[in-house]
Amino acid sequence: MTNVPLSEHDGTVTHPVTAAVARRRLLPVVVLRDARAAEPLASALIAGGLHTAEVTLRTDAAIHAIRAMATLRGFLVGAGTVLTPAQVDRAVEAGARFVVSPGFSPAVVRRCQDIGVPVFPGVATATEVQMALDAGLDTVKFFPAEQLGGAAMVRALAAPFPSVRFIPTGGIHSGNLPAYLAQPAVLAVGGTWMVAPDLLAQADWNEITRLTQAATSAAGEV
Ligand code: 3PG
Secondary structure (H helix, E strand, O other): OOOEEOOOOOOEEOOHHHHHHHHHOEEEEEOOOOHHHHHHHHHHHHHOOOOEEEEEOOOOOHHHHHHHHHOOOOOEEEEEOOOOHHHHHHHHHHOOOOEEOOOOOHHHHHHHHHHOOOEEOEEOOHHHHHHHHHOOOOEEEEOOHHHHOHHHHHHHHHOOOOOOEEEEEOOOOOOOHHHHHOOOOEOOEEEOHHHOHHHHHOOOHHHHHHHHHHHHHHHHHO
């Protein structure tokens, strides 16, 4: 296992998959209704410079989409909206390399730890960050980020927890993205803005690539 030191921050990211998410700095949150869109979507993201996606288990197509994306060389796919240990097993069996939850579920976290898969549970308060720390985690999703106070809230919440890294998600778009990326405690920024449901419904791969390019270039500039 590699230890990847992250600049401007006291923490280190100890799992290689978490380190890979950290290098990419962006986590598109995908809600796919048709698994046949998985491959063109991944290609559109790759064309925009991003080799990662979180596929949410909110649709029947999600597991098939994870399976399809997991076969793409160099593409890192994770499962989102994971609410139960059984969903952890299904997603990981399909090829998910990491697991994201909207909140902190001890059962989901434990199942991921038992099988050695990185898990990023959602937190909204300092109490939940401490629950994550107690569970031995170093990375959490901060959700829903904008509604909870945005980048300023991430900064305030991070202050007492120098070893914790955050993946703010919820209400983030190209306009407020730089404020999040500028926070040293932010491991990566998640959201649907690059892969918005209407773009997926219209199969507008060019626009997805354009938005992804804009985001990767913003991430490169910080
Ligand atoms: C999530 O599932 O993480 C959020 O619903 C994504 O939020 P967004 O659509 O505001 O980016």
